[in-house]
Amino acid sequence: MVIVTTIRREVLTLPAAELGPDNPLPPLRPPREVHRIEDRDRDELPRETARQAAYEPLRSLLPVRIRDGYGREREPRALDTLVIENDRLRATVLPGHGGRVASLLHKPTGRELLYRNPVFQPAHFALNGAWYSGGIEWNIGATGHTTLACAPLHAARVPAPDGGEMLRLWEWERLRDLPFQIDLWLPEGSDFLHVGVRVRNPHEKPVPTYWWSNTAVPEERGVIAPADEAWHFGYERRLRRVPAPSYDEVRQLACAADYFYDLPDARRRWIAALDEDGYGLVQTSTDVLRGRKLFVWGRGPGGRRWQEWLTEPGTGGYSEIQAGLARTQLEHVRLDAESEVSWLEAYGPLDATEAVDEVEARLEAALPRAALDAAYTAWKPCADTEPVEILATGSGWGALEVLRADWKLPGTPFEESTLGEAQEPWVALLRAGSFPEPRRVRPPGETLVAPHWRDMLETAPATPLTEYHLGVAQWHAGDRAQAVRSWERALELAPSLWPLLRCLAVADQESGNQERAADRYADAFDDLCAERRDHGASWTAATAALGRETIEALLAVGRTAQARAVWDRLLPGIRERGRFRLVEAGLLLAEGRREEALDVFRAGFEVADLREGADTVSHLWARLTDEPLPAHYDFRMRPPEG
Numbered sequence: 187m188v189i190v191t192t193i194r195r196e197v198l199t200l201p202a203a204e205l206g207p208d209n210p211l212p213p214l215r216p217p218r219e220v221h222r223i224e225d226r227d228r229d230e231l232p233r234e235t236a237r238q239a240a241y242e243p244l245r246s247l248l249p250v251r252i253r254d255g256y257g258r259e260r261e262p263r264a265l266d267t268l269v270i271e272n273d274r275l276r277a278t279v280l281p282g283h284g285g286r287v288a289s290l291l292h293k294p295t296g297r298e299l300l301y302r303n304p305v306f307q308p309a310h311f312a313l314n315g316a317w318y319s320g321g322i323e324w325n326i327g328a329t330g331h332t333t334l335a336c337a338p339l340h341a342a343r344v345p346a347p348d349g350g351e352m353l354r355l356w357e358w359e360r361l362r363d364l365p366f367q368i369d370l371w372l373p374e375g376s377d378f379l380h381v382g383v384r385v386r387n388p389h390e391k392p393v394p395t396y397w398w399s400n401t402a403v404p405e406e407r408g409v410i411a412p413a414d415e416a417w418h419f420g421y422e423r424r425l426r427r428v429p430a431p432s433y434d435e436v437r438q439l440a441c442a443a444d445y446f447y448d449l450p451d452a453r454r455r456w457i458a459a460l461d462e463d464g465y466g467l468v469q470t471s472t473d474v475l476r477g478r479k480l481f482v483w484g485r486g487p488g489g490r491r492w493q494e495w496l497t498e499p500g501t502g503g504y505s506e507i508q509a510g511l512a513r514t515q516l517e518h519v520r521l522d523a524e525s526e527v528s529w530l531e532a533y534g535p536l537d538a539t540e541a542v543d544e545v546e547a548r549l550e551a552a553l554p555r556a557a558l559d560a561a562y563t564a565w566k567p568c569a570d571t572e573p574v575e576i577l578a579t580g581s582g583w584g585a586l587e588v589l590r591a592d593w594k595l596p597g598t599p600f601e602e603s604t605l606g607e608a609q610e611p612w613v614a615l616l617r618a619g620s621f622p623e624p625r626r627v628r629p630p631g632e633t634l635v636a637p638h639w640r641d642m643l644e645t646a647p648a649t650p651l652t653e654y655h656l657g658v659a660q661w662h663a664g665d666r667a668q669a670v671r672s673w674e675r676a677l678e679l680a681p682s683l684w685p686l687l688r689c690l691a692v693a694d695q696e697s698g699n700q701e702r703a704a705d706r707y708a709d710a711f712d713d714l715c716a717e718r719r720d721h722g723a724s725w726t727a728a729t730a731a732l733g734r735e736t737i738e739a740l741l742a743v744g745r746t747a748q749a750r751a752v753w754d755r756l757l758p759g760i761r762e763r764g765r766f767r768l769v770e771a772g773l774l775l776a777e778g779r780r781e782e783a784l785d786v787f788r789a790g791f792e793v794a795d796l797r798e799g800a801d802t803v804s805h806l807w808a809r810l811t812d813e814p815l816p817a818h819y820d821f822r823m824r825p826p827e828g
Contacts, residue, residue, distance in 0.1 A: 190374060192270070197267065198266075202306035206727075207726075208728040211253070214692045217244060217313060217691070218657050238742075241517070244327075248662045249632060251632060258764065266281065266578070268577055274292070279353065280321075281355065283575065288302060288303075301405075301502075302316065313327065313333050325398045328363055336607070337550070337581065340355065340357060341575030342572060344369065344571055345571055350372075350373075353369070354367060355367065356368070356598040356643055358747075363636055365584060366383070367383070373668065379618050382534070382569060383399075383529055383531065384569050388591070392523055393521050396517075397475075399510070403505060404461070407463075407466050409507055411456070411543055413430050413449050413453075414430055415427055417445070418446075419514070420444070430642050443484065446513055449478060455478065459505070459507050459739055460540060464534070465535070468534060468535075470531070472562050478507070479515065486823075488822040488823045534553065573597075584600035585600040586609045608684040611631060616761060619645070621643065621649060624651070628724060630685050635662035640659040653673065657689060662784060673686045681712070684732065685710075688710045688735070691706035695739070710736065711732055714732055721757060730766075733760065753770065755774060763794070765793050767791035768786075775809060787816075798826075800825050804819065
């Protein structure tokens with residue numbers, strides 16, 4: 187048998203915005219929860235859905251950082267890709283950006299099966315900020331887009347079940363502390379990209395698990411799934427059962443919406459997106475991946491604006507077809523201690539009418555359900571096969587966890603060679619029992635918050651930096667009083683006060699003491715400005731993040747003059763950013779300078795890290811004037827009130 191599948195490195199050049207540095211301030215506040223079921227809807231849900239929706243929802247983004255350093259200026263940039271190809275399909279994968287399948291080209295027809303974004307433009311859609319649209323993304327961790335959306339994954343060449351080559355991607359997901367892998371291969375002569383996924387729980391306790399494979403398709407395609415009913419969820423946060431939407435109904439929607447198809451238990455798992463000629467993409471899987479979903483932006487001005495925001499005007503919009511472990515994305519699934527969950531997905535072309543029975547018949551002819559199950563059985567032993575050639579390198583966090591626990595994870599090596607600067611102090615804590623103080627003054631690094639790391643911090647010598655990290659870990663664990671005591675102890679000896687003062691300020695805000703929070707924020711910003719050594723990326727990121735929080739805290743208690751003083755000390759390059767132009771407009775309004783605040787809007791700005799669903803811009807505009815909101819500021823995603 188001649189195997190014609192190849193895997194090779196290529197470079198994809200796109201107009202792309204730089205990701206920039208991460209926000210160095212630990213995310214102590216709970217994440218904004220859009221996907222929440224209201225109590226009024228809970229009694230109407232299937233028992234399993236209600237139980238899983240209540241099962242350990244995400245309450246903190248720690249230990250990951252917020253990624254908000256990107257902008258809106260795009261220049262041609264080279265992105266490293268890995269291309270897996272046979273005589274039927276060519277898949278282009280971005281290992282440095284979440285392992286996204288950016289393109290899936292059907293070679294006999296020359297047609298692209300996915301929505302292929304012509305630009306790389308991060309926006310605030312991921313749990314921790316930066317995300318981009320297009321292709322097939324792998325969402326693991328918790329409800330929302332993964333924190334790994336713009337992060338590098340490990341990648342390697344591995345033998346495939348048929349003797350050919352397989353592309354393996356793997357990483358350590360830090361929110362739930364779980365390793366995972368994604369194996370992509372093209373069986374000889376196949377029109378379907380096969381994707382084997384495995385998520386492992388090496389811990390001695392159960393862990394909540396979340397997975398959705400998210401595929402962007404051109405929005406003019408109609409979406410079909412084998413279900414008569416669906417669960418509708420929108421920005422009004424209502425989950426309700428509705429008839430499965432027709433193509434015409436979806437096209438008329440005013441606002442963005444999720445439809446979670448209620449697939450019968452015995453029905454084959456699939457979802458398809460077909461154009462008016464009946465051609466398009468079908469996704470299917472083994473039964474473990476039970477959920478199917480359609481997301482649409484809607485025809486309203488907010489949805490149209492978001493579509494333009496994520497790409498370029500005039501390039502066409504997209505919708506998303508998705509597949510997950512649960513019925514809905516409001517749920518988390520229990521993964522038992524020292525166990526794993528795995529499944530097989532397949533993506534390929536389909537030509538059929540929009541009739542469900544015909545689509546399923548065409549799918550069965552192209553890729554029989556029994557053949558898919560057999561492919562999964564053949565892949566399972568290969569999931570443990572060790573890589574033949576490393577093609578890309580992810581983070582060192584998995585290597586750190588393997589070093590700590592001596593876990594054996596066949597097939598996904600987390601080598602010590604991948605440990606980097608971020609992991610160095612934690613390696614020292616692990617090996618020497620103490621957390622090293624930095625040789626030079628700089629913003630503190632990332633904090634690990636899992637119980638085993640917190641225990642190590644508690645027994646380590648009580649240096650200022652140790653107390654800082656211990657306080658963050660205690661805060662994450664819900665022991666806020668002890669966290670405050672740790673930060674206050676560190677203040678007595680710390681050479682750098684501003685990280686501690688900022689943590690204490692957040693604690694004050696969360697406890698309702700806004701005046702003391704403002705005091706501490708002001709002191710923190712003073713200390714940072716005195717300590718700042720240069721205008722490099724890390725110090726600039728710290729100044730921007732702390733300056734923004736400080737201004738907001740001061741304005742919240744009416745200290746306008748102090749807020750202005752903070753603004754004046756921001757670096758000019760920071761003040762020119764769109765986010766800070768919005769801050770400036772709010773500051774001018776607080777000072778009673780309404781017309782000058784309007785002038786900021788009239789001059790134009792773009793808030794690069796505007797959060798999905800946020801009404802910040804429109805609310806401030808409404809406070810300034812009764813004039814209609816200009817179209818380029820209209821990101822409103824909720825239906826009209828009343």
